[in-house]
Amino acid sequence: GIQVEQSPPDLILQEGANSTLRCNFSDSVNNLQWFHQNPWGQLINLFYIPSGTKQNGRLSATTVATERYSLLYISSSQTTDSGVYFCAVRRYNQGGKLIFGQGTELSVKP
């Protein structure tokens, strides 16, 4: 099956700093999503981005499908950005299963 690797595994930032999270995947995919899981366990959709670039406020994401990676940019980080960021991919010929990476645990300090 597809392998999904996220880096870095852990990240500590000072409030106001910028960061880039990376997701590499081992095969072509039909669907890629970025999620934020907050400390209460809520898994929040950030982006649905199988290719191209999208922006939502301080967050943006880029997927380069031909090179099998996606990047999540967080600018001017806030303490509420803390939590785990997951990248997840789907291939329709594998039953459409959403396969998660191991996540990046982000801690933003005031």
Add this chain to the structure above:
Amino acid sequence: DTEVTQTPKHLVMGMTNKKSLKCEQHMGHRAMYWYKQKAKKPPELMFVYSYEKLSINESVPSRFSPECPNSSLLNLHLHALQPEDSALYLCASSQQQSRDSPLHFGNGTRLTVT
């Protein structure tokens, strides 16, 4: 992003109990999913329902029994669980199982087996 509703939020049960987790969505989605998440790990797929039929069972033990009574509802019946089954159980839905559309997750049920 809480258009998928899960109840209860928390559940504590003994190993001899029978309980059920419930999930509901009203987005007209025809694919629904159960995921299990242990602490410090990513969610892992358990079951997929497509048009109310079980499509994928990821070799889940029979003490977990899914049910999809209609296109809006998904249940997970629990019986004779083990302490290692304690986890966050997440429900999700999407337009269809194999189609260009994102999965939407509920807030989860945090299950503790004593």
